[in-house]
Amino acid sequence: MTEHISSLDDQFGGRATRPMAAAFLVNTIAPYLKAQASDPVRNAMLSAAADHCYLTGYMAMDEREDGLAQRYYLMALDLAGRAGDHLTYCTTLRGMSVHAVDLGHGAQALRRAESAGSASPQAGPRMVAFLVGQKAHAAAQTGDRAGALVKLRQAEAAMEKAESRAKAFGSYDPSSLSYHVAQVRYELGDVTGSIESLEEADRLREPVYRRTRVRYNSMLAERKLRVGRLEEACLSWHKVLDDYVQVKSGRCDDRIRYMVSALHPHKENPLARELNERARPLVRTLG
Structure with a gap:
């Protein structure tokens, strides 16, 4: 259900889809979390609930309901922590970094992105690109030119390794990386270069991502x-x-x-x- 709502969100935006996600959270997920279950089943349910809360927080951010988004993100961190789900935990921290950089809070965004990297020490190459690309954007917003460029090269190297593997991580792909290259260039004053990278991101993007x-x-x-x-x-x-x-x-x-x-x-x-x-x-x- 979370994957289905995420697909609708990509096409129609957070204001269209968050009510559905919130209703599913209250009416279905919350009762399931109260049911008796073995530890593996309970952890799996907590993990699924954390992923759903992360998505709902992202949709609230898209609505510009920033305080509500933060509350959903904190709920996702709590559930992921209880489940021992490092992947969703670090993904949520990265989402909080995206939120901060979107609001212009570069230093906070960088702290969140660094925390996300620390929460996933054994990440594969696509996950590394997913995390380090965000670190590069946040670092550039703080004015750390050298740090941003180093992190961007790390993200590009990780994406090259990841592209040789069949399974993508979420929606982070070469188009997403090109977007991060564009944002780093823009924050560092290279407006023309950022235009070129945004055009590349548009060429590579799958058509389903209408809101993007x-x-x-x-x-x-x-x-x-x-x-x-x-x-x-x-x-x-x-x-x-x-x-x-x-x-x-x-x-x-x-x-x-x-x-x-x-x-x-x-x-x-x-x-x-x-x-x-x-x-x-x-x-x-x-x-």
Whole structure:
């Protein structure tokens, strides 16, 4: 059930799917956790519950319900710890790092990412890439250029090893790594390089990740506008709007609001004016 809801979240966003996840947690998972069971079965249930709480926290973050997201993450850590589930424990810590870096708290994000790495000392190469890529992003946000670049090289080396194996870890893949390369480049001042890496991430991304496309293509458009590529930015934003109408996400809403604000100084440009006209009905629904 958690995997099914996660797939829906990728396509439609946290606001559309978190109520389902929360209801399943209250009505199904909680009663099961009270049932009598052998230790292996109980640990397996605790582990599954921890994974579900982690996902629900991620969806709350996507809604911009930041305090609620933290409460779900702490619940996931508690359940994973009781289950002895190091994988979900470190994945949750990494999720908390992603949340912190998204809010601009680089030092806290780095501490969480380092803790996640410590919680999984025997990780395979894909898990290493999953964790170290986040460390690189957080380090770059703190201004640690040398540390960020070292961690990025470590993530790239780990991903090369991982790609020779059949099983992926969650959704962390070469597209995700390209996104981390883009974020490190951007935090270190290389806007043009970050654009190239975001374009690479878009080429590699599986089509099911609609919410991710909205967010990352929005970043791509914003950065193209920043370096004076207005027409390319408008084309990227049109792709964003193609997907946005099917997504319910606070983070995506933020990007649409930013788009409208960023276009205002360019209202005399025909492409910008056309894009603004297309976006206007959607913006009215945001409040």
